[in-house]
Amino acid sequence: MENGSECLCSDLQTEDYSPLYAWYNYILIILTLPTLSVFGVCTNIVNVFVYSRARMATSANTYLLFLACSDFLVILTGLFIFWIDSARSYIPELARAPYTTVYTLPFGYMAQTCSIYFTVAAAFDCYIKVCRKVFSRSYCRVKRGRQICLSIVFLSILYNSLRFPQFNLRRCFHEGSQEHIIEICPTSLFYAINLVYNVYMYMVLMTLLPFLFLLILNAVIVFRQSVNEKIEKKAKLSRADCELLEKEEEEGKENNGDDTITMIMVVVLFLACNTLALIVNVIETFFEPDPVLLNLLSDASNFLVIFNSSVNCVIYFVFNTEYRLIFLEYAHRVKRILVNEYLPCSTSRRPSTRPSLDYQPVSLHSKITKPSIIMNRSNTLGSPSTSPVWQPLTSRSVANLDWELSYLHENGVKREEDDDSGCSFQTQSNGRYSTRWLAEVEIVERPEGERPPHIYVKGLAEKESISITAL
Incomplete structure (x- = not known):
């Protein structure tokens, strides 16, 4: 310079x-x-x-x-x-x-x-x-x-x-x-x-x-x-x-x-x-x-x-369709990561007030199309309201129940709901009604030397009893 x-x-x-x-x-x-x-x-x-x-x-x-x-x-x-x-x-x-x-x-x-x-x-x-x-x-x-x-x-x-x-x-x-x-x-x-x-x-x-x-x-x-x-x-x-x-x-x-x-x-x-x-x-x-x-x-x-x-x-x-699809795909990923990591008060990170369960509810769709467990209503082992394990299940506590109900409605299934006891569904065949009750299943394993593992089936209505089936 x-x-x-x-x-x-x-x-x-x-x-x-x-x-x-x-x-x-x-x-x-x-x-x-x-x-x-x-x-x-x-x-x-x-x-x-x-x-x-x-x-x-x-x-x-x-x-x-x-x-x-x-x-x-x-x-x-x-x-x-x-x-x-x-x-x-x-x-x-x-x-x-x-x-x-x-x-x-x-x-x-x-x-x-x-x-x-x-x-x-x-x-x-x-x-x-x-x-x-x-x-x-x-x-x-x-x-x-x-x-x-x-x-x-x-x-x-x-x-x-x-x-x-x-x-x-x-x-x-x-x-x-x-x-x-x-x-x-x-x-x-x-x-x-x-x-x-x-x-x-x-x-x-x-x-x-x-x-x-x-x-x-x-x-x-x-x-x-x-x-x-x-x-x-x-x-x-x-x-x-x-x-x-x-x-x-x-x-x-x-x-x-x-x-x-x-x-x-x-x-x-x-x-x-x-x-x-x-x-x-x-x-x-x-x-x-x-x-x-x-x-x-x-x-x-x-x-x-x-x-x-x-x-x-x-x-x-x-x-460009392909560019748009890739852009939106990764944009949703970035948004999900930011919400989960940096927004702890968001709905996705908000802790649930309902007690957590050790079991998952049985799919309603699978219970109706492929029933594998028959409920025994004559067995009375206890009341659902007093059981510390079984929790009442209603349409408000199952995330995918609305989808299942729409499936039942399309297949001619009528629903009757009891806010206190759960949901039941009635189907009409040849002028007669048959009732199928929603149920939850839990597989309980016992220590060796005691009772063998059992399947517990609980109806959601209070008038339903629990069925116990040995494996």
Whole structure:
């Protein structure tokens, strides 16, 4: 870092600031961008988690997995480059922000390049699936997708490595504040390669070429997809052909349809958010715009880049069924864990006031459909009300009794309930009623030398007695 008594950075401008731009920058970059960035970081972590599941292992999802990783880096580096650089005007503690910006900027370009070409690769994969089905089996594979993504990462790092030596830090004297400030200043390499590398190559490789390629490719995919749907509706297949088609492609066809729609919407979002970046590059390269207008458009373009990297999860959740199912499945798991661990006063952790039993009630359904124990009502060993072991059972103390009662109702079983003694059910057959009483069973084992193990059967009504059957 070079020092000097006067500002050596001749490219520093003061006329490109105005009260309008100050308020615009404060609202869009200082206030809105951090909130969007936090949301984007969280959603891309979720995207990486979901698309790394084994059930999501497809070629299209491989590109979306790498896209989530690159978008995560775009948001982080964008927060350092855009927000910190603007916030240091309001927060004195960020006076050394250029130290982070000058070294973060190349990584931001690397992440942005990866995101752009991951989207291009995913769109091309979708094109092969829809328009060139003959080659889809050999091209649209997970292994090939990983190879292409790793190649994009390597080329992006190699291409943007020249951005490291283009800038350095200098201590400059600011006439307005009468203080020495640290600013990012270009080096001699910047002036040597700026026109070709930073202007024309960036405009062609990062904006114009990907934009036109995705625009044409997406139009062809949408047109071909609509034609394929019309052909499938008009095609008259025999019953045997239909059954064979459903057997072979029932799951794969649905997933491919979701992948196609998802990729179309991802490309549409990319085109919508990067159109302004293309316009800014063209204006800055071939025209001499007003500095304030250029700053307004640049901030809006940078904000849309972060927006594009943050909201892809909404498209995945709305248009991809498999993504939505996995997301909801793990969301319910996380919710259950949080409720059980960190909310001790919740209903799931609330202690029961009823005394615990050493036995489980016999399923009502199994007692009626497959009766294995016949109740002996002539045996009187004791009253249920005085027994310390048997507890009265009513419809309010059995969690699944309502389901069982609905089953009985569907099968023509009428219910009569006694709030004090329990439940009974009457069935009508040939004009006669037969009564079956609910019962609870307990198997009691005795020590060796005493009575053998017995099964105790207790009716729920007070008029019912207990039946004891030796094993």
